[in-house]
Amino acid sequence: MCKGLATLPATCLKSAKDIKHKISFLLQKPEPQTADQKQTKEKTANAAAAKRVPSASEVEKWKESFSHVMSSETGRTVFTSFLQSEFSKENMDFWVACENYKKTDPAKFATRAKKIYQQFVEADAPNEVNLDAATREETRQNVENPCPSCFNEAQKMIYTLMEKDSYRRFLNSKLIKDLCQTQRSATEEKKGKKNCVNRRELTDGA
Template identity: 55%
Template sequence: MTDRTLQSGTLICTRRCGKETVSLEPDDFKRNFSKVSYPSPKENLFMLAETAPCRLSPSIVTPLISLADGLAAFRAFLKTEFSEENLEFWLACEDFKKTRSAAKLASKAQRIFEEFIDVQAPREVNIDFQTRELTRRNMQEPSLSCFDQAQGKVHSLMEKDSYPRFLRSKIYTDLLSQTQRRLS
């Protein structure tokens, strides 16, 4: 049994495994969320309480991005800032890591590189020269980890720049209000 309470951006969850506090504040974002796994992108924002942080996994998953309502809200916010390519690249990399067919791996990698990494790509992400060149070299023999460095840079950029602004945005406060009403 789980009891959920929202208190100024902090979700407090009481579970059988003990009392947990899961913060949605930017300072706690990485510590609380970088290694939490979630059951389904279709769950709402407060389903976070059902899984966090008792079950940890080695995957790098941002809970807001892994939940349908949070993903839609964060994407809408990034569009207002003209930086949705960061999220789209991050999601493309997550999908790429699930590729099990060697035949599809190279073509998927090439598509991601041409869309997000290459200079003058249609949705070019903001990464440094060294990361771009490392990724270019990784493309010679694509592997499931060939975008890890670039994805990490983009994740860090979102975490330190876009995400804190998102938490102060009307889009986010509206999402919290809607979710709180659903729980009432």
């Protein structure tokens, strides 16, 4: 057997070694595939949420106040889509992370607080939110002794930023106009069907 391998050209042996090396490499690193699967699941979940068309009354409530948007799961989903179009989705992600943090098991406060701080708060964080220096420093100190309220000031600042800045543009955005148009079309279609039924009933009665 060994003698047979020895008689093979060097290029064949090299190719065989390369293939073996590539197979070993792929077996040792399955993470990219796992990450891709996770991203696919997240995209599927987001797409499913996005397909939930809000009612006319919901959209009208969103136009009344920002608090109505934030208190509605569908409202947050739609508003997040708008933020993403403005490249400021990190604001909502941070706000949601803070809300979830308050519900965290106290035993996990330290780990979770550090993760949120590193992801959103510290300078040059991957998803850094727009905080002033004083709030950023206060949050850093709070994270050293984490408690349920250690992100309160930073979260409040980002909420206000979204309300005073992004929300105003959201109300005038094509996204909201399209939703309103969709609702108007749906209402007109329902009215049309109702009128047809009424006319049919009158005709049958005659």
